[in-house]
Amino acid sequence: MDRILLSTVAHRPPTDVFPYVVSFTDYHRYTEHLESVRKRREGSENGVGSIYDLRLTWWKLGYTARSEVVSVDNPHTLEWELRKDLDARGTWRVEAEPEAAPDGVETASRIYFEAVYDPHSADGNAISLPPFVSLDWVVGKVQPRLLEEARGVVRRLVADIEGEKRDVELTVHEMP
Secondary structure (H helix, E strand, O other): OEEEEEEEEEOOOHHHHHHHHHOHHHHHHOOOOEEEEEEEEOOOOOOOOOEEEEEEEEOOEEEEEEEEEEEEEOOOEEEEEEOOOOEEEEEEEEEEOHHHOOOOOOOOEEEEEEEEEEHHHOOHHHOOOOOOOOHHHHHHHHHHHHHHHHHHHHHHHHHHHHOOOOOOOOEEOOOO
16 A cells, blocks of 8 residues: 655634635645535435545546545545545544734644555546556556645645745645
8 A cells, every 4th residue: 555644834723724624625726636526425414324426537548536535534634445446545634723824813623634545446447448458557647646745735735725825834744
């Protein structure tokens, strides 16, 4: 299994940050490769059991990932898992970090994004590949871009939370 774990600071309390993390239908604003998000099923009151179809496009490829919210601890964590074609799961975690607030800002939160996935678990029949293009080739091209894509998502998320763009320091955490 491969893993991405990165974090950054948003200049807002966890109660202000968390609504952005749980708003799957807004995720298309954070990445150029996510074309649309459609809720397939409503979950419980806190979102557990909600299922979303995330339409991804890259190069000549299109794929719809199906993601289910499996755990929510508002305003601290949201856990999700893909439900078809790829072994992947992830967590958004929000922790109060008031000492990271700059002068003039009341408080701050650290936002963690983690994704754990097996790129070789992809179902080759789920993606319509152009002639002479193998799934191994696609995995080889996409895999190195995933960390950079995650960085962009978190940067744009922070800009949305704070209402303006700024230089965002991202920490890539060591993979155990």
